Amino acid sequence: MNESVRYAWFGIVAIFLVLIGAASYIQVIGAEDLRTHEANTRELYKQFGGPRGPILVAGEPIAESVPSDSTSFNYQRVYNQPELYSGLTGFYSLNYGQTGLEQRLNEWLSGTSDDLFVERLRQNLTGEENPGASVELTLDPAAQEAAYDLIPEGVQGSVVVTEIDTGRVLAMTSRPSYDTNQLAVHSTTEASENMDALVESGVSPYMNQPTADTAQPGSTFKLIDAIAMLESGEYDTDTVMDVPNSLDLPQADVPITNFGGGACAQRNSAEFTWVFAQSCNTPFSQAAMDMGQEPILDVAERFGFNDDSITIPLSVEASYFPDEELHDATLAQSVLGQVDVQASALQMNMIAAGIANDGTVMNPQLVDSVRGPDMNLLEEPQPEVYSEAISEETASQMTQMMTQTVEAGTAAAAQSSVPIAAKTGTAEIGTEDKVNSWITGFAPIDDPQVAVTLVYRNVDYSVGHRLTVDNIGTIVEAVVEQ
Template sequence: MNNAIRHTWVVSVGLFITLFAALSIIQVGVTDELNANPNNVRQLYEDRGAPRGAITVDGTAIAESVPSDNSSFDYQRVYNAPELYSGITGTYSIANATGLERTLNEYLSGQSDSQFFDRIASVFTGDTMDGGQVELTLDGDLQQLAYDQIPDGTRGSIIVSEIATGDIKAMASKPSYDNNLLAVQDSSELVRNQEQLEADEDLRYTSRAISTTIAPGSSFKLVDLVAMLESGDYEPDTVLENPNSITLPNTNTELPNFDRGICDQRPQAELSWIVAQSCNTPFAEAALELGEDPIRESAEAFGWNSEDLGIPLEVATSAFPEDLADAELARSAVGQESVTATPLQMNMVASAIANGGTLMQPTLVDAIRGSDLQLLSTTEPEVLSDVTSEDVADEITEMMVEVVETGTATRAQTGSFDVAAKTGTAEIGDTGEVNSWITGFAPADDPQYAVTVAYERIDYDTGSSLTAPGLLTMLEAAIE
């Protein structure tokens, strides 16, 4: 009798181990292969109708799965306040996934390695397994305010980031769209809705703040300043020639100073005054004196030409070209020619200067939790690069304060704290339109938040009336 019981026990244990091993192989080893099989229609319906985890801001779901009215799918993906967040969350549809829905799909669908035992448990219990919950760094009030600051009918972006951590607190852009139109569970309706959305040539499915690269204009001079001050040949009080225009090398093309300012009042001026008034010719001549390499190396330290930046959304690459002719280098130094930047890239420039020359990894994700709210992953502050020394960063900060006090960004003044900023205006051919920029931070003596405001293809007067006041509004809201 004892032998029979022992044999039965051994066989039972063996069967359990075999079953556990088989489940493990299916769950870990061949899940992706089975799910990707084009003949696995059942899996397609299960995936598209599964209860994915929520994406939250301030504890409130901005993307969630609710019971579906469609008999083919158990759950429907729903997006709340879609105009505020669609460029960030993206969409999970019957066709594909975009945005955070794609980059964090393993967690949201419950298929990450850290959710393995939850999957095993759901097999034995027969319960439907909910996906993981993604908690964003965004502040809902700041996101709403940033969105409201951008006038309808413009192509604009506003980013607010926390300097010490790299956490993105707001990232809004217009035009936006309702991603619920893409989360429908009927393929014909999806096609019609896509055609409707894409009739707007300015539509971006991903936030313009990270997907659009445009000429940064004079805001790029912050990059030049790092190279200039690090060379040892320039100081804030160095007096430079300031001709009203120069002829670019080996061309008949003139590069003028900013014609809406007062640069023509001083044929020679200190570097700090030149920065405040955003004069072009001294920066162009400094670039020709330094050569391409120092400026490109400075740009790359801030993140230009990097193709692997993720927040974790994929970020378009800001470009500073190589092997420039002298005329191209001179124009590049003032943020024209082939130099491009995302609004996030210029926010990273301001953040690094504010942080004493240390650039933090920007991020949108604070934490990820399992279906039972246990912590699966958390984002710790991470240094992305040491761009420059603290002394150089402090000198640039002082010059950026002067930009606000006496220069091109006086509309960003406030009696509450000192603001450090740099404006930029990039001409777009002979269209009369410009890219209008400002990037900066506050308080200047104890930096907490960096803000970048960018408008694409806008007339100069409208752009300049929106950028500095927009920056100040966001800084006041974030700090106060």
Template sequence: MNNAIRHTWVVSVAMFVTLFAALSVIQVALTDELNRNENNARQIIADRGAPRGPITVDGSPIAESVPTDSGQFDYQRVYHDSELYSGITGFYSISEGPTGLERSLNEYLSGQSDSQFFDRITALFTGETMEGAQVELTLDGELQRLAFDQIPDGTRGSIIVTDLRTGDIKAMASKPTFNANHMAVHNSEEYTQNKERVEAIEGLRMYQYRPINEPIFPGSTFKIVDAVAMLESGDYELDTELENPDSIQLPQSNHRLPNLVTGNCHQRSEAPFIWIFAQSCNTPFAEAAMELGEDAIRDAAESFGWNESLSIPLDVTASHFGEMTSEAELAQSAIGQQSVSATPLQMNLVAAAIGNGGTMMHPQLVEVIRGSDLQILDQPGPEVLHDVTDEDVAEQITEMMVETVNSGTAQSAQSDRFQIAAKTGTAETGEEGVYNTWITGFAPADDPQYAVTIVYERIDYQTGTSLVGPQLRTMLEAVITE
């Protein structure tokens, strides 16, 4: 009898151990694999109705999950002031999955990151609902609102403000925009209808964010890159006299490259480099690019990050400096046309690097990521992205950008509070009377703190130029405290 009881006990213990081991393997070792399985409908429903972590600005959520009684999901994703932030947050859709930060930080927001492993185990044994991590952004809410309100409705505009000493993005606003709440609905039919309305907004690409994903011709703001190549060559100084014809015949081409007719370049057929830069004369820069050669201009561009993708952690589309097939193409590219394109963030990085003494900091949108118990899971710190040029060259270009504001094409950006350094740009789009209008700069010029870039795409010349200079001043005066 005792042997029978003993055998029964041994078998029972063995079965318990086997069951416990199997559950452990399934619940722990295979959890992530099972959760990712596209056939796991239960997990899909659980994920899409789970309490994702909030995305916050200045301590307040701009995206959060709130309990809901409607439908099969327990939580609804809600976006606050979404028109200001939808390009950054993206949206969490039951039909398509996440976009924007909802996608790039999905593991943290859903609670599935490696650093949240023990939280998942705790929730498993306690039966509590697993909450995602909180993502705190570097954005300044008031500055974001100001930038957004500066952009007129009906235009295709972008404004970026960064702390050039750390790389923190303080504002990144764009129009046209959309309300991410319309894409986060739980009803598939309603989602389809809303998507059609959003996609019909003129000039909007729902899955791309204009400041970081749509490279366009940068126009004369690219002359900052040319200036680095010119000064580094040793053949140019600020007082070097350069020929400044009204136009030049491009080699092996029927095309003549002119200076901008509405500018002051026609006043002088020869002028110092600093004057040429401030007045943004095309012909001397085109001649210099052909003299220096493609490699010199390309090296300068790539030192600023051209042809390089980036994560902030949103994916940033690489700005493009193409292979030149002729000197004519190089000349036109040197003035920010033809085979050169740039995102607004790229041109902001150019100004920021010059203001930071030639050192480019990695741009960053995330301040810190905290677990549900507020412990820090990730905290990106300042990081050098590129050593673009030496401090002496950066100081000389700063001097030229200051002259551009004092007496050149950026006079409308002048401030009575501090000295601003800036460079303007006007790029043809291939459509008569329609341009990309740019300005990028930083302040204070003698102690640089913040860089601002503003661009309006496909806009008439007068409207574009009337907007960018004053708005640059407004944004810098708002962010700089003395």
């Protein structure tokens, strides 16, 4: 064979093999990547107008795809009671993509999960549409509505209610809220106008406040301080502590003071339980400087602070307690839930739930089950332990002090027909006369069923205190099995 002809033959064979390989890759190996690539507008339009799986609460859809009269899309994504659930479901928009559970559960809802491969194959053979899987949430619709009603119109607030021994989320809601249907419309122009109006009104449609909005937790952080103090061996519930009205700090001009006009000004010394129940600042700051930062940081991280890996499956913004070395003056303020300390409503709920659960913190869980189009069970998440945060003995001591807080302390107005253990918190935010008001606790005390956390942002002190202590009893009575 002529050498030139032989080289040409080799070249043709090589080109043929490359073409075969490329076709095989496109059709087999890379098909899924190409299909789901963000630049594949054909697939985007196909999925957006397809019969996406529903998101359910107590068997009723809070998000579903219904047949559309549109000439462009066969289905319209519809959100029912959107103000109650917008932070959780998020939205599915042709303009802005997916957020919330629509994004986190997209493989199930769109039917593209590997677990639905056989179903997709059957649909391809029969020509049927792929309706995706249905996702049932752990939420209690009555609890969700009751929680939402506890946040007044015009107030920024969040409420979280969880089942103590499983971590199941029974209610998680916030205000300001919005109508997710406004962003799911087929018209991209209309969706853009609606998004502009939402942003201009101050609503953030990309954030679920109870998990993503962190704020200074104020004296609810004293739950962490108290645990560190008890674990140190230097304190028990009856330890008598000095209660100065003012505590000078090293290298700082402004001292730590107790709340003006409060019960802490009535005593020069008191038992630890009384100090905790009345939320006196100066003893906690002095104890922190005596113990140092490390034991407080250790306790905080056992409950979830500084952990950015928590998902429910919504992503959870990591709550923060400084892990870099703090000067005593900064530490004395940080342990009061001020300075750079930040926490989400979910994080403070995990602390209360862990104490109620004899020291065991459960992973918060929002998904109850996932079922295929023929209602076959695909996934049923089981309760998972996040950490064994504290001993049963320490949990019992904390329960005793939190009980006293409601019986004769800062949360006395929270007394209800169901016995509650709780801790209040007020965080100064640098705006005159405005604070963040918190309360976190659990009930019933003798047989804990639920942990409840409420936070109201940027409110007057008197308004915030009334909303927290009055409303924790209301939500407990609404959700606890009596």
